[in-house]
Amino acid sequence: MRDLRLSLRASSGRSDPARLLFFALCFGFLALFLLLPLLVTFVEAFSRGVGVYLDSLADPDARSAIRLTLLVAAIAVPLNVVIGIAAAWLVARFEFRGRQLLVSLIDLPFSVSPVIAGLVYILLFGAQGYFGPWLKAHDIEIVFALPGIVLATLFVTFPFVARELIPHMQALGGSEEEAALMLGASGWRTFLHVSLPNVKWSLLYGVLLCNARAMGEFGAVSVVSGRIRGVTATLPLQVEILYNEYNTAAAFAVASLLAMLALLTLVLKSILEWRFADSIAAARGH
Amino acid sequence: MSVTVTVEQVTKSFGAYPALRGVSLAVQPGELVALLGPSGSGKTTLLRLIAGLETIEHGRVLFNDTDSRRLSLRERRIGFVFQHYALFKHMSVAKNVAFGLRARPRAERPSRPEIAARVAELLELVQLPGLADRFPSQLSGGQRQRVALARALAIEPRVLLLDEPFGALDAQVRKDLRHWLRALHDRLGHATLFVTHDQEEALELADRVAILNDGRIEQVGTPDEVYDMPASAFVCEFLGVTNRLPVEVADGAALFNGTAVLGLPDRSLSGPAALYIRPQHLGIVAPDGAGLSGMVAALRRNGPARHAEIAVAGLGKTLDVDLSNQALPAMGERVGLRVARGAVFPAPRDAAATAGTWPAEKA
Known part of the structure; x- marks a missing residue:
């Protein structure tokens, strides 16, 4: 990316019609499909005044949605960090039967429609599902409750951490870890003092993306949550509920929270990329 | 400790x-x-x-x-x-x-x-x-x-x-x-x-x-x-012995094209073999006085030492001779070669394919 920027700057001396055309196309597209909707979100959110905007956010259902979204992210993201690190470690450091399969499995959530993922959980844990009767007998609620939402979110956001880490770990190779082991460090100490610090920036990057997706996930959560107002509606679901009730201003007010989350993520991501370009380069190269 | x-x-x-x-x-x-x-x-x-x-x-x-x-x-x-x-x-x-x-x-x-x-x-x-x-x-x-x-x-x-x-x-x-x-x-x-x-x-x-x-x-x-x-x-070739001569071993001597080029103390060996000679173990002598003869094909400097490449009759390749301790021959001069020392190993099974070829890396 840096190289591209350099070469653009280098050739900026002469006017190049093809280059101008590409710029126009690129920025035109971005403005039309990304910037404009963002702008509309905030315009609509404040269309009936700041008072209505704040009231919409103070509404009990909206506050419940905010709480639930934060809670789901607070459970799903750390879990995915742990599992993602473990999976990346396995794939990057060991040769074993089924390694390629594991890599494909890590990518699976990207290729499966989130709605399907949600439906699978209904099929497994729903009242009519495979484990439904057993769960009912033991009074365990998964579907239409927090555990279901967390499961669906875990599924959808699983690839983010592992996929950031794998290429970085592979590029680093294992010799620093071997060096630590030869110096007498335990496996745990090696992991904490050598492996983790080496990939911390790509890990943070993965966490950031994972978190953004966890908070913004709609499809899978929509299916497993049952969309019970004030109980199992996360922020994106709340937006849809309000919108379907023609409560446009309130819908956009809640949506503006998600938009701000997106902007915050973007800013943090840019800071990471700018500040730690070299450490991330290995992971970003592909 | x-x-x-x-x-x-x-x-x-x-x-x-x-x-x-x-x-x-x-x-x-x-x-x-x-x-x-x-x-x-x-x-x-x-x-x-x-x-x-x-x-x-x-x-x-x-x-x-x-x-x-x-x-x-x-x-x-x-x-x-x-x-x-x-x-x-x-x-x-x-x-x-x-x-x-x-x-x-x-x-x-x-x-x-x-x-x-x-x-x-x-x-x-x-x-x-x-x-x-x-x-x-x-x-x-x-x-x-x-x-x-x-x-x-x-x-x-x-x-x-x-x-x-x-x-x-x-x-x-x-x-x-x-x-x-x-x-x-x-x-x-x-x-x-x-x-x-x-x-x-x-x-x-x-x-x-x-x-x-x-x-x-x-x-x-x-x-x-x-x-x-x-x-x-392998050790010969890896340690940079550049001259390899396909020979026939019989009666305690290594024969190239039917003439003895080096006497061998070990009489147990016989049959086709490869003779490895370091450049400094080849001496330039008057032609016809030794088993090997050839023509000076090139003269070059290799670091501190001068080397001659001798195109040997019947070999199809040149042999590398270190001239540090001997007189410089003239280009194109006909010379004889005397082998002072060498190592003989039975030719590998695929001798036919490799006979007369040289180690890939020349000093």
Whole structure:
């Protein structure tokens, strides 16, 4: 990316019609499909005044949605960090039967429609599902409750951490870890003092993306949550509920929270990329 | 505190590819041994097996009398210097060197001031005082190499293993570090084993050289032994014997095109063979006075020595002659060649295909 920027700057001396055309196309597209909707979100959110905007956010259902979204992210993201690190470690450091399969499995959530993922959980844990009767007998609620939402979110956001880490770990190779082991460090100490610090920036990057997706996930959560107002509606679901009730201003007010989350993520991501370009380069190269 | 490392009939394969096919070797305390071989010969695998970074398939490795499999990596107390040093990028030089001491279990861990003193001492030893707070990215290649060595020495190793220790350095630094490493080794008295593909480095630095080829040790001996008495055709070629002459051995003589070129003390050999001759063991004589004759095809300078290439009749190739101690012939002059010394090995089974060809790399 840096190289591209350099070469653009280098050739900026002469006017190049093809280059101008590409710029126009690129920025035109971005403005039309990304910037404009963002702008509309905030315009609509404040269309009936700041008072209505704040009231919409103070509404009990909206506050419940905010709480639930934060809670789901607070459970799903750390879990995915742990599992993602473990999976990346396995794939990057060991040769074993089924390694390629594991890599494909890590990518699976990207290729499966989130709605399907949600439906699978209904099929497994729903009242009519495979484990439904057993769960009912033991009074365990998964579907239409927090555990279901967390499961669906875990599924959808699983690839983010592992996929950031794998290429970085592979590029680093294992010799620093071997060096630590030869110096007498335990496996745990090696992991904490050598492996983790080496990939911390790509890990943070993965966490950031994972978190953004966890908070913004709609499809899978929509299916497993049952969309019970004030109980199992996360922020994106709340937006849809309000919108379907023609409560446009309130819908956009809640949506503006998600938009701000997106902007915050973007800013943090840019800071990471700018500040730690070299450490991330290995992971970003592909 | 050093130990004897004994490798007994060790084999190792990666999938279907055999990396080591039964290797035995012993390294005594105070001894500096080079593992020399082309890439893919198994030398790095052998080093990693001894370190415990690879598992042994068959055979065993002993530290004194203890089987290596009964020792954890920590208990082996091996100082290992990796090819690209594998310094911890995010730690300062001091932290790198201190790592092994800080990683010890609490009961054996020295106190902070003790560790600091030991680090200072080690940086002094590798002649890098004042660089304690630098990071690896701020060091030159030679400095990194010495930090890696200081880090390995911090755990008071009983054996020192170095993988291509000079591989990533430029020529002048290499030479300096070579002498420095030899001096350091003599001072510390470890059993030291290092991997290299550079024969000059191995012959200059090591007490003994083990030459590996295709997962086997072809020869172990002092630099003089392997240089002067190569045990196999491979050793000859690997140590830069450039002249290879297809001969027929009969009645204690090596015959080229029916004329004897060299008498052999060993009368047991007979049949087709390859005669290896170093350039300095070919003497230029008057034509027809010897079994080999040819024409001066080229004259060139190779470092300090002048060389002549003699197109030998019936060979189809030229022989390389070192002229350091003899008169310069004229271009195109007809000369005879006298073989002062040479090594004869039975021709390999595919002799027909290789007879008359030369080793790929010419000095």
